[in-house]
Every structure is written in C-alpha cells, then in structure tokens.
Amino acid sequence: MKITDDSPSVLTALDRPNSYIGRSVPRPNLARLTQGRGQYVSDVTLPRMAHVAYVRSPHAHARIASIATDAARKSPGVIAVVTGAELAKVMTPWVGVLTHLKGLKSAPQSPIAIDVACWQGEAVCAVVARSRAEAEDACELVDVTYETLPAVADPEIALEAATPVIHASLGDNLCFERKLDVGAVDKAFAESDVVVETTFVFGRHTGVTNEPRSIVADWNVGDKRLTVYQGTQAPHMMQDLFAKHLGLTIDQVRVLTKDVGGSFGIKVHTYADEMATAALSKLLKRPVKFVADRIESFVTDIHARDHRVRAKIGVKKDGTITAFEIDDLTGIGPYSVYPRTSGIEANQVVNLTGGPYACPNYRARTRVVFTNKNVMCQYRAVGHPIAVAVTEGLVELAAARIGMDPLEIRRRNLIADDAYPTGSASGLKFEKLSHHESLAHLDSMMNYAGLRAEQKKLREQGIYRGIGFASFVEVTNPSAAFYGVGGARISSQDGATVKLDAQGMISIHSGVTEQGQGTESVLAQVVATSFGISLDKVRVVIGDTDNTPYGGGTWASRAAGIGGEAAWQAGKALRGNVLAVAGAMLQAKPEDLDISNGIVIDKTTGNERLGLDELARVAYFRPDTLPPGFQAELMATRHYVPRGWPFAFTNGIQASYLEVDTDTGFVKLLKHWCVEDCGTIINPQLVDEQIRGGVVQGIGAALFEQCLYDERGQMLNGNMADYLVPMAVEMPDIECGHVVSPTADSELGAKGAGEAGTAGAPAVVMNAINDALRPLGAKTLTDMPFTPGKILRALGKV
Amino acid sequence: MNGLALDISMTVNGEQVAERVEPRQTLVDFLRDNLGLTGSHVGCEHGVCGACTVRVDGDIVRGCLMLAVQCDGAKVETIEGLSDSGEVADLQAAFEQRNALQCGFCTPGMIAAAQDLLKKGGVPSREEIREHISGNYCRCTGYQAIVDAVESVAQARAEAAK
Numbered sequence: 001m002k003i004t005d006d007s008p009s010v011l012t013a014l015d016r017p018n019s020y021i022g023r024s025v026p027r028p029n030l031a032r033l034t035q036g037r038g039q040y041v042s043d044v045t046l047p048r049m050a051h052v053a054y055v056r057s058p059h060a061h062a063r064i065a066s067i068a069t070d071a072a073r074k075s076p077g078v079i080a081v082v083t084g085a086e087l088a089k090v091m092t093p094w095v096g097v098l099t100h101l102k103g104l105k106s107a108p109q110s111p112i113a114i115d116v117a118c119w120q121g122e123a124v125c126a127v128v129a130r131s132r133a134e135a136e137d138a139c140e141l142v143d144v145t146y147e148t149l150p151a152v153a154d155p156e157i158a159l160e161a162a163t164p165v166i167h168a169s170l171g172d173n174l175c176f177e178r179k180l181d182v183g184a185v186d187k188a189f190a191e192s193d194v195v196v197e198t199t200f201v202f203g204r205h206t207g208v209t210n211e212p213r214s215i216v217a218d219w220n221v222g223d224k225r226l227t228v229y230q231g232t233q234a235p236h237m238m239q240d241l242f243a244k245h246l247g248l249t250i251d252q253v254r255v256l257t258k259d260v261g262g263s264f265g266i267k268v269h270t271y272a273d274e275m276a277t278a279a280l281s282k283l284l285k286r287p288v289k290f291v292a293d294r295i296e297s298f299v300t301d302i303h304a305r306d307h308r309v310r311a312k313i314g315v316k317k318d319g320t321i322t323a324f325e326i327d328d329l330t331g332i333g334p335y336s337v338y339p340r341t342s343g344i345e346a347n348q349v350v351n352l353t354g355g356p357y358a359c360p361n362y363r364a365r366t367r368v369v370f371t372n373k374n375v376m377c378q379y380r381a382v383g384h385p386i387a388v389a390v391t392e393g394l395v396e397l398a399a400a401r402i403g404m405d406p407l408e409i410r411r412r413n414l415i416a417d418d419a420y421p422t423g424s425a426s427g428l429k430f431e432k433l434s435h436h437e438s439l440a441h442l443d444s445m446m447n448y449a450g451l452r453a454e455q456k457k458l459r460e461q462g463i464y465r466g467i468g469f470a471s472f473v474e475v476t477n478p479s480a481a482f483y484g485v486g487g488a489r490i491s492s493q494d495g496a497t498v499k500l501d502a503q504g505m506i507s508i509h510s511g512v513t514e515q516g517q518g519t520e521s522v523l524a525q526v527v528a529t530s531f532g533i534s535l536d537k538v539r540v541v542i543g544d545t546d547n548t549p550y551g552g553g554t555w556a557s558r559a560a561g562i563g564g565e566a567a568w569q570a571g572k573a574l575r576g577n578v579l580a581v582a583g584a585m586l587q588a589k590p591e592d593l594d595i596s597n598g599i600v601i602d603k604t605t606g607n608e609r610l611g612l613d614e615l616a617r618v619a620y621f622r623p624d625t626l627p628p629g630f631q632a633e634l635m636a637t638r639h640y641v642p643r644g645w646p647f648a649f650t651n652g653i654q655a656s657y658l659e660v661d662t663d664t665g666f667v668k669l670l671k672h673w674c675v676e677d678c679g680t681i682i683n684p685q686l687v688d689e690q691i692r693g694g695v696v697q698g699i700g701a702a703l704f705e706q707c708l709y710d711e712r713g714q715m716l717n718g719n720m721a722d723y724l725v726p727m728a729v730e731m732p733d734i735e736c737g738h739v740v741s742p743t744a745d746s747e748l749g750a751k752g753a754g755e756a757g758t759a760g761a762p763a764v765v766m767n768a769i770n771d772a773l774r775p776l777g778a779k780t781l782t783d784m785p786f787t788p789g790k791i792l793r794a795l796g797k798v
Numbered sequence: 799m800n801g802l803a804l805d806i807s808m809t810v811n812g813e814q815v816a817e818r819v820e821p822r823q824t825l826v827d828f829l830r831d832n833l834g835l836t837g838s839h840v841g842c843e844h845g846v847c848g849a850c851t852v853r854v855d856g857d858i859v860r861g862c863l864m865l866a867v868q869c870d871g872a873k874v875e876t877i878e879g880l881s882d883s884g885e886v887a888d889l890q891a892a893f894e895q896r897n898a899l900q901c902g903f904c905t906p907g908m909i910a911a912a913q914d915l916l917k918k919g920g921v922p923s924r925e926e927i928r929e930h931i932s933g934n935y936c937r938c939t940g941y942q943a944i945v946d947a948v949e950s951v952a953q954a955r956a957e958a959a960k
Contacts, residue, residue: 026894033902034890034909036837036877043836133822210841210849210903210937261839261903262937294842516900516938689897689943696940720846720935728941729932733924757940 014680014748016532017596020525021748024685025535027521029514038259041214041231042291049216049287050079052280053135054273055125055142056299057117060151060372060713061166061334064115067125068143075141077134080284082126084112091279092245094270096338098486104176104343104368106336107167111245111276116149118166118334119374120714121299123273128280128288151372151713155306155331158369166334166370175336176343176368178350182425183361188323192314196397200390201783202762203706204306207379208725211261212292213301215274217281226253228278231260233268233513234553239545240489241270241339242278257543263515264380264697266301268555270338273300298718303707304345304379306331307386311353313394314361319404319412323361324354324425326390330368333375339488342376343368348383348475351426353391355473356435356651357413362425372713382556384474384759385698392470392763393782400774406469406767407448410439410653414471428473431644433651434739435471438675441737442469442653446673451657459775465659465670466772470763476557476678476752477648477743479641493641494558495549496567498527498574500634502620504598504612505537508570511551512563513543517754518686519559523567525682526748530571531578532595533612549637557752560682561648565746566640573636581619581632582610644745650752652676654695654760656768662776662795665788667703667769669732676756677739680749687753688736694757695734700726701758702765703785806870810835811879819866826850826861828869829876837877837906841935848934851907852876858914877906886913888951898947900938908934912948919959921952 014021032038057064069081093108113124125142129135150164157163158173166173189195216229226248232238235255243250260267277290292300307330314322328349332342346366354362399409414435415422423429442448448467455465483490497509508527514520520540528535541547549566552558575595582600583590586609594603600610618625619632626632642648655673660666674691681687704724708716717723742749762784769791770780779794792798807816810833817832824843829835829852841849843862850861853875880886889909892898899905908931915922915930922930927948928941936944 027897030894030897030899030902031890033899034893034905035881036835036906037881038837038902040836040839040903042840043830133820208935208937210847210901210935211839212841259903260901261841262901264937291840294844516902518897518900685897689900689939692940692942693900693938694940697937719844720842721844725935725937726940727932727935728928728945729925731928731941733942733945734940 014529016529019529020535021529021680021682022684024683025521025525027518028524029520040211040259040261041216041229042211044216044229046216046218046287049289050128050130050284051132051135052126052128052277052288052290053132053139054123055127055139055144057113057120057122057124059117059146059148060120060153061149062117062146063149064113064117064124065145065147069125071141072127072138075134075138077130078127078138079130080128081142082280082283084110084114084124087112087276087279088114090246090282091275094245094338096336096341098341098483098488100486101176101341101343101347104336104341105170106175107170109272109335109338111272111279119372121374123276126276126280128284153371153373153709153711153713155329155369155371158331158371166372173370174367175332175370176346178347178366180350180362180364180426185323185325185361185363188361189314192322193317194398194401195312195314196394196401197312198397198780198782200309200311200393202305202307202386203784204303205701205705205707206298206301206303207264207266209262209264209266212294212297213267213271213274214291215277216287216289217278218287219281219285221285224252226278226282228253228255230255230257230274231267232257233263233515233555235513235543235545236511236550237490237553245275246279246282255545257513260515265378265382265555269302269340269377271300294720295718298723299374299715302337302377302379303374304376305386305701306376307349309386309390311390311394313398315398315402317402319402319409321357321359321413324359325363326353328366331371331373332368333373334370335375337375337377339490340378340483344378345383349386351428352383352387352473355387355424355428356415356471358415359413360425373709380694380697381755381758384472384755385701385762388470388472388759389763389766393766396468396767397780407439407443410469410471411436414439428649429645430649431743432741433473433649434677434741435651437739438651438653438677439471441739442655442673442675445675445735445737446655463659464662464772464776465657466768466770468656468764468767468771469653470760470767471653472651472760474650474756474759475647476650477561477642478556478558479643479646481646482556491550491552493639494551494563494566495637495639496563496570497549497635497637498531498570500574500578500612500616502616504616506531506533507539507541508567509541509548510563510567511549511553512559513554515554517554517559517690518683519554521686522560522564522682526564526567527571530568531575533598537598549639557754561746561750561752562640562642564682564750565748566638568748569638569640570636573638577633577636578615581615584626584630585615585618586610640746642745648743648745648751650676650678650756652756652760654764656764658765658768658772660769660772660791665791667786669699669730672732672734674734674757674760675737675739676753677741678753679740679742679751681738681740682750690753691736691757692734694755695761696726696731698758698761699731699765701784702762706785804867806867808869808872808874810874811876821865821867823866824862825852825864825866825869828866829861835876835878839903839906841903846935848907848911849904851910851934853910858910877909880910880913888954889913892947892951896943896947898939898943904934904936908936908944916952916955921956924949
C-alpha cells in the first residue's frame with residue numbers, strides 16, 4: 001500500500017497528551033459500510049409504507065390542460081393519485097430568494113406543478129401504490145393533456161424582447177444581475193502591453209450521486225408528528241422547511257439522516273418531489289417512500305455550471321497583471337432553487353475571479369436568467385471552478401503571449417505571503433494565505449524543470465504533452481454572511497453536546513452530518529483530544545434533529561472547521577466538569593488535575609489518580625458520597641460560529657501533466673498534483689482523500705460531463721451510458737501536499753478542504769491541454785468539456 | 799402484481815430460498831426487497847454504475863441487468879455472504895485502513911469486483927486494477943485509494959502464498 005502523506009506535524013497548541021489532531025486514524029464507521037450493513041434511505045422500510053412515483057412533464061414548457069386519473073386509480077396496488085391542485089391543500093408553495101442578493105427574484109414553486117410545467121422532468125401528478133413497480137405501472141395510465149408553450153432553452157436569448165417570459169408575474173426572464181467596477185479598469189487596460197480576451201464556456205453538469213435522492217416521510221396522526229428519513233446534508237434546515245410548508249411547528253418534525261450515498265451539494269436543496277412526498281404522507285396518513293431513479297436524477301437533481309464568461313486580462317511585458325474583466329451569463333432553469341437560491345454560483349464567480357492576485361483593477365457583470373431546463377443550484381465548489389478556470393486560463397494565455405513561464409507570471413502577481421491580512425479587488429477578506437509557499441512546494445514536488453525537459457524532448461518525437469497550473473482561493477467555514485443575513489433559516493452556527501456515560505465513555509451529539517467526508521472521525525478525534533480519552537471510547541451521534549444540537553449540517557466545507565470547533569469546545573467544557581467531580585472525590589484542586597487516555601491524572605507529575613469508570617460510578621450511583629451541595633454535570637454543550645471573518649479562505653495550487661493524442665483527440669491524464677492550505681489538519685488522510693475525490697470530480701467537468709439539451713429543452717443524455725463520468729481507468733494518481741496556515745478565528749484553526757480539488761482541476765486540465773497543443777498552432781480550447789471532437793476541431797483536423 | 803408469477807428457488811449466501819416472483823423483477827430488487835439483503839445497492843438500473851454487483855455461480859454480474867427468474871437454481875453470493883464467510887475480510891480491512899470508501903454506496907460492488915480480479919491470483923499492475931474496476935462507479939474517492947487498497951491486498955496475498 002502506498003500512502004503518500006506530505007503533511008507536516010501540526011500539533012502546536014493542540015498538542016494535548018495523546019492528541020489525535022494531525023493523525024490519519026481510520027474512520028470509526030467504515031466496517032458497517034464495507035460489509036453492506038449501512039442504512040441508506042433507500043434501505044428503509046416501515047409498516048404500512050407506500051411508494052410514490054411521479055408522472056413528469058415530457059415537455060420543457062407546457063400548459064397542463066387536463067389530467068385524467070381514473071384508469072390509474074383502478075390500476076392494481078394503487079392507493080392514491082394526487083395532482084398538484086390537490087396537494088396544494090396540504091402544502092404551501094415557496095420562493096427561492098435571498099434579500100442580500102439585491103434584486104434577485106423568482107416565482108412561487110409548488111411541490112407538484114399546477115397549470116404549467118416549466119421543465120422536462122417537473123412532476124405533474126403523483127401515484128402512490130403498494131410498490132414502486134405498481135406506482136410506475138399506474139403512472140403510464142395517467143392521461144395528461146398538454147398544450148406546449150415555447151421553451152426558452154438558450155440563456156443567450158432569454159433576455160431578448162422576442163423571447164417569451166417564463167413567469168409573466170416577474171416581467172422578464174432576468175433572475176439576478178450584479179455589477180462590480182473596482183479601481184481604474186479602462187486605464188489599466190490602456191496601459192497594458194498585452195490584452196487577452198476570450199470566452200470561456202462551462203458545460204451544464206450534475207452531481208450524479210451514486211445513491212439517488214431518497215426520502216421516506218411518515219406522518220403519524222396519533223403523535224401529530226412527521227418523521228422524515230432523508231438523505232440530506234442539512235437535517236435542521238429541512239426540518240424547518242417541512243414544518244413551514246406543512247403548517248407545523250418544527251417541534252412536530254423529526255428529520256433522520258443515517259448513511260447518505262454521496263451528496264456533493266446535490267442533497268442540500270429543497271426538491272419539489274421530496275416536499276411532495278412529505279405532503280403525501282400527511283395527506284394519506286401513512287409512510288410514503290420516494291427514491292429517484294437515474295433518469296429522474298438527471299432531470300431533477302440540481303444542475304450547475306452552465307456559464308458563458310467573456311473575459312479579459314491586461315498584462316505588462318514584465319508580467320504584471322493590470323486588470324481583469326468578466327461578463328458572465330448563466331441560465332438557471334425556471335426557478336431559483338429554495339432556500340439557497342440560484343444566484344449564489346454567479347455571485348461567487350464575481351467574488352472569486354482574480355482572487356489569488358494582487359491586482360486592484362477589476363470589472364465584472366453577471367446575469368442570471370431563467371430558462372426552461374432543469375434547475376441549477378449550488379454543487380461542490382460553487383462558482384470556484386468557473387472563476388478559477390477563467391482567471392487561470394487568462395493568466396496562462398497572457399503568459400504565453402508575453403513569453404513568460406506560467407509559474408513565473410504567478411510568482412510576480414500572487415498576493416505576497418507576508419501581505420496578510422488583506423483582501424481582493426472584489427472585496428473578499430483574507431486572514432492568512434500561502435500562495436507563494438504553496439507554489440514553491442508544488443514546483444519541487446512535481447519536479448517542474450524535469451517535466452519541462454521531458455516535454456521538450458518528447459515533442460521532438462511527435463508526442464504532445466502539456467503542463468497546466470491553477471492557483472486558487474476557496475471559500476470555507478461560512479458565517480451568517482452566506483445565507484442567514486439574506487433571510488434564510490439556515491444555521492451558520494453549530495452545536496455539539498458531549499456526555500460521559502456510566503462506564504466512563506464519551507458520546508458526541510453534533511449538528512453536522514456525514515456523507516462520507518469523515519465527519520464522524522473528525523468529531524471523534526477532536527473530542528478525544530480536547531477531553532482526553534482514547535478514540536475507541538468515543539461514539540458519535542449525528543443526523544437526527546431530535547437528538548442533536550441545532551446546526552447547519554455539512555456543506556461549504558464547514559463540518560470540520562465549525563462543527564469541529566464546537567465539538568472541541570464541548571470536549572474541553574466536559575473535561576472541566578469531570579475534573580470538578582474528580583477534585584471533589586480526590587480532595588484536590590481541579591486545576592491541578594487533567595484527563596489523559598481516559599484517566600484522571602495529576603497535571604504536573606502525570607500520576608494516575610482516578611479512572612473515569614469509577615468517577616462515573618460515583619457520580620451516577622453514589623452521588624451521596626460527594627460533598628454536600630456538589631452537583632456533577634456530566635454533559636456539556638457548546639456552540640460555535642465564526643465571528644472574526646465572514647469566511648475562512650483557504651488557498652492552493654494544482655498542476656496537471658497530460659498527453660494529447662493528436663490523431664484521435666483523446667487526452668491521457670498522466671499525473672495530477674495539489675498543494676493546499678486548509679489550516680490545521682485534523683486527519684491528513686481524510687484531507688488528502690477530499691482533495692483527490694474533488695480533483696476527479698473537476699476532471700469530469702473538464703473532459704467528460706455535460707447535460708446535453710436540444711433547442712426544445714429536451715435533455716438528450718439523461719443516463720449514465722451517455723452522460724460520461726470519470727471511471728478508474730481514465731484517472732491519474734494524484735499527489736497531495738500541504739501548507740498549514742491555521743485560522744485564528746477558532747482554537748482548532750481548521751479551515752475547510754472539501755472543495756479545493758473540484759475548484760482547480762478543470763482549470764489545470766484546460767491549461768495543460770492548451771500547453772500541449774500550443775506548438776501545433778491549435779486554437780485555444782476554452783469550451784468545457786474538452787471532448788476528442790473539440791480537440792480535433794481545435795487542431796483543424798475535422 | 800401484473801400477469802403471471804413464477805416460483806423460483808436458489809441458494810443465496812449458502813441458504814436455500816424459494817419465492818414467487820414476477821418475471822420482470824431484477825435480481826437486485828429481489829435480493830433487496832424479497833430477502834432484505836440491502837448491501838447490494840441500486841445506483842443506475844441500467845448496468846453502468848456497478849453498485850449492484852453480486853456473484854452468480856462464481857461470476858460477478860450486474861444485479862440490475864439480470865432477472866431473478868434467470869437465477870432459478872443458481873448460487874448467488876452478495877456482500878453479506880462474502881463478509882460473513884470472511885472471504886473478503888482482508889479487502890475490507892484494507893479499504894477501511896486506506897479510506898478507500900467515503901459514502902460507501904459503491905463499496906459492496908467494488909469489493910466484489912476487486913475480489914473477482916484477485917482470486918485469479920498474482921499481483922495485478924495498478925493499470926490492470928484500474929481497468930478491472932472501471933465498471934464500478936465511485937463519485938467520492940477519485941479511485942486512487944481503492945487502487946491502493948486492492949494493490950496492497952494483492953501483494954499481501956501473494957506474499958502469504960509463497
């Protein structure tokens with residue numbers, strides 16, 4: 001087994017006795033998954049449970065003239081056939097807007113379409129039956145009469161006067177627009193030696209979680225409570241939304257999330273069919289299960305990245321970047337997705353473009369428009385892959401124009417490592433980044449000079465290899481600035497409760513969730529360290545709104561940095577409480593004691609004084625032996641939200657080495673590197689695996705993945721045979737390195753690591769392909785994904 | 799239930815089972831819904847993702863592309879059986895040690911596919927491992943950790959066989 005681990009030791013202030021911070025311990029929850037004993041929502045069955053299948057619009061835009069359900073109602077096994085109008089009696093519609101995205105507008109969306117279907121795949125009728133198969137049989141018998149309406153399929157024409165307006169009440173098809181003009185952009189371009197201008201196109205793609213979206217909703221009339229088993233990243237957010245739209249208090253809703261078969265941002269949104277499933281349970285007074293099949297996933301899981309960016313960079317001959325300018329257009333489907341909105345990705349593109357560079361002149365515009373395609377919303381690395389590809393694409397094109405090495409132009413423009421705290425032209429605030437140290441680390445890790453020599457030699461033999469780079473910043477640990485200030489009831493804080501049980505073992509209850517990132521391991525490592533106990537005596541409880549402190553869940557790379565800090569503090573607080581008990585039992589001052597490896601010790605000598613099992617026995621069963629008036633408190637809760645900085649920015653740099661077959665247009669990925677700075681590294685292996693998985697998702701965007709639509713708004717490749725995803729044989733080995741700049745906003749100092757890989761990978765693959773083809777005079781490729789056909793066209797071969 | 803139903807019997811993880819099924823029912827739905835063997839997962843239902851990979855009469859198959867009625871009289875092995883027998887214990891340990899799974903949804907199928915390669919013996923190259931598991935989709939790991947884990951088990955088994 002080759003386990004590359006370049007992480008430096010980061011024990012510093014966190015170096016408690018037997019610290020687990022910085023150690024690659026295996027995750028505690030894996031054996032059940034390797035043995036097939038996990039419990040995904042698709043595995044859940046309940047007494048009286050019914051299954052729902054949805055009749056979905058085959059048209060991108062159509063008026064629903066009539067729905068005849070008689071034949072379906074008589075079909076074997078059918079329990080109910082429910083239209084949007086009928087479901088509206090138990091569930092209210094929603095509108096996906098945030099007040100801090102000024103001017104962002106959207107139309108009310110219902111769980112099942114009423115009157116008009118706005119995209120191919122929108123549910124227009126529900127069929128509930130004893131089995132999914134019987135529900136699908138009956139769906140075939142629902143007779144919907146549609147009057148087709150003109151579909152707005154192309155974002156480019158969405159704002160033209162002749163284009164139909166999708167929601168008449170909104171007046172036009174513009175969802176959101178933002179403009180920014182900082183410094184003296186025109187003057188900077190005028191004073192540049194070279195100005196490079198091009199258009200970057202990003203294919204609309206989607207998350208393709210291996211487990212499709214799944215939900216079992218169980219309205220218990222007796223308890224007047226709704227229990228929802230849902231594969232979600234944000235149980236408390238969903239609890240709030242189910243309650244709000246079903247007219248319940250949040251106390252009446254319990255959301256349970258056990259194993260989740262992949263999420264990547266796909267499972268953090270409100271989906272009409274999942275909301276409808278909860279409403280159907282309330283209507284029918286029994287558990288109802290919905291599991292999306294793969295075609296439903298392709299036409300209803302949020303899509304992302306459908307952006308076209310006209311972009312411009314100015315440089316001087318010495319490599320100084322003088323200005324960036326972008327004009328971004330994105331088509332998000334017919335609704336802004338609730339409650340996070342579909343304006344965030346575009347907003348991030350504006351915020352992040354040019355982010356790594358000390359360039360004061362920046363102009364940006366983004367326009368977010370409605371179209372009759374599936375909805376778009378936040379997916380792993382929201383906006384970053386676009387901003388990074390635009391920025392880094394421009395930087396390498398500029399470098400090529402002035403004949404400068406691509407690493408050298410970065411050295412001359414990246415924000416200096418001693419410049420912090422500082423900010424970007426777009427207004428981002430950076431606490432501490434390490435662009436130059438990361439670049440230097442990457443340079444040596446990949447043996448850049450050696451690769452350039454090899455590339456040159458192979459070119460002489462007709463073998464075309466390319467090297468591409470991308471520096472980037474990543475948004476992590478979001479405060480309330482992300483959603484809360486805009487009015488969304490999405491918690492930016494998270495809580496952790498730590499308990500000592502009657503055998504002296506620890507349980508942690510946390511509001512963050514696990515979809516495979518290693519959340520449970522991180523929480524256990526953090527609490528084991530701050531409390532002072534071995535990992536095997538720590539159990540983690542997450543994913544249950546009845547039994548965890550209120551929290552935001554896992555998204556935007558927040559679980560370790562925010563949930564981890566809350567757990568760290570709760571572990572410390574419980575240690576204090578336990579030492580108070582120990583002090584009472586041992587007639588010692590609590591401040592002279594500590595806990596190490598589950599045993600109370602003398603802080604100075606390290607002598608063992610008292611086992612936690614004995615302490616728990618006395619505290620729980622013989623409290624009469626403790627001093628009068630003393631009450632043991634063996635459960636502690638702490639909450640945490642970043643307050644010093646609105647976001648904890650991380651940074652990094654990636655590189656790709658690849659070979660282009662100039663006869664077939666195929667790209668062979670040879671090697672990939674990523675140096676990343678996510679602050680304190682709690683578990684190096686988990687960080688590296690987040691990076692690797694993220695990189696491969698980004699490679700998918702660069703080379704394979706695209707939701708193809710025709711001009712009528714019909715998705716053409718909604719299956720896994722035609723929508724290509726990265727498989728093992730095409731993927732390279734990925735080498736990870738780290739620089740460590742902890743955030744001072746928390747004691748733990750951890751920032752997020754979940755999105756860095758996806759943020760940078762599309763850019764480096766693009767830059768490497770262009771680097772490979774440059775000697776052949778190929779046209780610059782900026783239209784993702786870079787399929788063999790596009791590459792051959794760029795080479796003029798087809 | 800539509801149309802006719804057929805009586806089938808087969809050995810699943812060493813246990814004899816007899817059930818009445820619809821001809822249209824896939825093997826993986828039969829395993830999950832009729833027998834409660836939820837370790838085999840349903841990812842795409844059209845034979846691409848490999849999450850439903852199980853072993854039938856010694857060969858790995860897609861549980862979504864084979865019908866339950868086709869397995870009448872067959873010997874079927876799922877992750878539950880492979881786990882309980884200890885046949886893949888070393889692969890499971892290596893996957894856990896190397897964090898070769900994140901969400902775990904692909905893992906039962908991935909382990910079945912890896913065992914199919916390794917039981918041929920020898921130490922396959924990393925390229926051969928990548929090729930062999932290329933019918934199994936993993937969205938989380940980027941595959942490198944899986945290749946590492948499979949490679950380490952191949953080496954350990956070859957060493958033990960010396």
